[in-house]
Amino acid sequence: MINDCNTQQIITVTPKAAEKIHEFMKDEKDSPEYLRVYVQGGGCSGLSYGMGFESKPDSDDKVIEVEGVKLLIDSYSEEHLKGANVDYIESLMGSGFKINNPNVTKSCSCGHSFSTE
Numbered sequence: 001m002i003n004d005c006n007t008q009q010i011i012t013v014t015p016k017a018a019e020k021i022h023e024f025m026k027d028e029k030d031s032p033e034y035l036r037v038y039v040q041g042g043g044c045s046g047l048s049y050g051m052g053f054e055s056k057p058d059s060d061d062k063v064i065e066v067e068g069v070k071l072l073i074d075s076y077s078e079e080h081l082k083g084a085n086v087d088y089i090e091s092l093m094g095s096g097f098k099i100n101n102p103n104v105t106k107s108c109s110c111g112h113s114f115s116t117e
Contacts, residue, residue, distance in 0.1 A: 009064065009066065010062065010064060010073055010078055010081055010082055010083075010084075011037060011064065011066070011071060011073065011081050011082075011083075011084045011085070011086065012066055012084075012085045012086070013066040013067045013069055013071070013085070013086045014067070014085065014086065014087045014088065015067055016087065016088045017067075017086045017087050017088040017097060018066070018067035018068055018069050019088075020088045020097070021035055021069050022068070022069070024053075025053060028053055030053070030055060031055075032053035032054055032055050033054070033055060033056070033070060034053065034054045034055070034056070034057065034063070034070045034071065034072045035051060035052075035053060035054070035069055035070070035071055035072070036050075036051065036052050036053070036054050036061075036071070036072040036073075036074075037049070037050075037051050037071055037072070037073060037077065037081065037086065037099075038050045038051075038073070038074060038076075038077040039076065039077040039080040039081060047080060049099050051097060054072055057072050058072070058074065060074055060075045061073065061074055062074075062075075062078060080101070080103060081099075081101065081103075082103065083101070083102045083103065084099055084100065084101040084102070084103070085099070085100045085101075086098075086099055087099075087100060
């Protein structure tokens with residue numbers, strides 16, 4: 001079942017990240033409508049993040065609109081993303097999306113994987 005979770009935010013998006021998401025979506029030839037943010041098993045600490053464009057939600061997705069961006073969060077990822085924030089960072093070392101997650105209890109030294117309670 002698709003749920004619209006505007007009343008209870010699982011995840012937030014900064015204005016800068018929303019701007020970049022819209023910019024990248026416009027460059028996609030399939031004209032995706034959604035950004036999927038997910039957690040999957042992998043990495044030194046057990047879990048890692050993923051993001052990708054989608055044209056429609058799956059049956060267990062929650063649809064959340066934040067800063068004009070429609071996000072898809074599956075039920076497994078929801079447990080690990082509650083209270084997280086998606087930001088876009090630009091620095092001399094590079095640029096990209098960064099997920100700030102208050103649920104992280106341990107992360108690996110490379111910064112690409114994490115674990116939660």
